[in-house]
Amino acid sequence: MILTEESYINKNFSDYGYFDGDEFSKKSFKGCHMRAMDLEDKIFRKCSFDDCDFSMTHFTGTKFHGCTFLNCTFSNANILAASFEGCRFTGSSFVGCDMGGASFESCDFSYAILFGMRYKKKDIFGMNFTEARLNDCVFAESRFSSCKFTRAVFNNVSFEKSDIREAEFSGSNLTVCNLHKSKISVSQAIMLAESMGAVCEDFV
Numbered sequence: 001m002i003l004t005e006e007s008y009i010n011k012n013f014s015d016y017g018y019f020d021g022d023e024f025s026k027k028s029f030k031g032c033h034m035r036a037m038d039l040e041d042k043i044f045r046k047c048s049f050d051d052c053d054f055s056m057t058h059f060t061g062t063k064f065h066g067c068t069f070l071n072c073t074f075s076n077a078n079i080l081a082a083s084f085e086g087c088r089f090t091g092s093s094f095v096g097c098d099m100g101g102a103s104f105e106s107c108d109f110s111y112a113i114l115f116g117m118r119y120k121k122k123d124i125f126g127m128n129f130t131e132a133r134l135n136d137c138v139f140a141e142s143r144f145s146s147c148k149f150t151r152a153v154f155n156n157v158s159f160e161k162s163d164i165r166e167a168e169f170s171g172s173n174l175t176v177c178n179l180h181k182s183k184i185s186v187s188q189a190i191m192l193a194e195s196m197g198a199v200c201e202d203f204v
Contacts, residue, residue: 008032059102164188 001016007028013019014035023043030050034057041061048068055075059082067084071091083103090108095115102119106126114129117137124142130150140160144167151171158178165185174188175195184192190200 003027013037 001013001018002020003024006026008030010031011029012033014033014037016037018038019042022041023045024047025045027044027047028050029048029052032049032052034052034054036056036058037054038058039062040058043063044065044067046066047064048070049072050068050070052069052072054077055073057074057077059077059079062082064082064084064087066086068088069090069092070088072089072093074092074094074097076096077094077098079097079099079102081101083105084107085105086107087104088108088110089112091111092109093113094117095113097117099117099119104119104124104127108128109132110128110130112129112132113135114132114137115135117134120138120140120142122139122142123145124139124147125145127144127147129152130148131152132149133153133155134157135155136157138158138160139162140158141162142159143163144165147167149167149169149172152169154173154176157176159182160178160180161182163183164179165183165188169188169191173195174192193200
């Protein structure tokens with residue numbers, strides 16, 4: 001299908017299966033269905049997606065720059081080798097997604113729902129997971145810089161062998177996470193101890 005309009009509302013693109021063209025800029029989609037589409041190797045710049053369904057869609061090699069995804073659904077989507085730079089996923093849901101080779105930089109996952117995210121051996125920069133729900137996620141052997149997990153809700157999340165010293169975890173319960181051989185800061189160690197009931201005092 002050729003995207004001739006700047007804005008689409010409640011459009012079902014699933015029947016078309018793909019978009020003609022390689023690059024799309026400043027397009028707006030609201031309440032649209034893009035289930036099981038093939039968006040492989042497409043480029044999207046400053047596009048907005050509001051309440052759109054990307055379930056089972058293929059994003060292999062797809063690139064998103066400065067795009068916004070509000071309350072979107074990515075159930076069982078194939079995001080393998082896709083790249084996202086400066087994108088917002090506020091309130092969006094990722095369940096059963098293959099993110100093995102995906103790249104995220106300076107992205108905002110505030111209030112998002114992430115089930116089964118596997119993001120290992122990465123340099124993770126500028127990511128915001130404020131008040132996100134993370135279930136069965138693995139961030140092992142990674143380094144976090146300027147990242148926020150403020151008031152995030154963790155359930156079976158692994159930071160094993162990761163460097164999380166530059167990540168913010170205020171209001172979150174790190175004690176339920178796998179921190180085996182992870183590097184943490186002194187302030188994070190104190191926060192962990194206090195959350196387990198310890199009284200931390202300064203000694204001269």
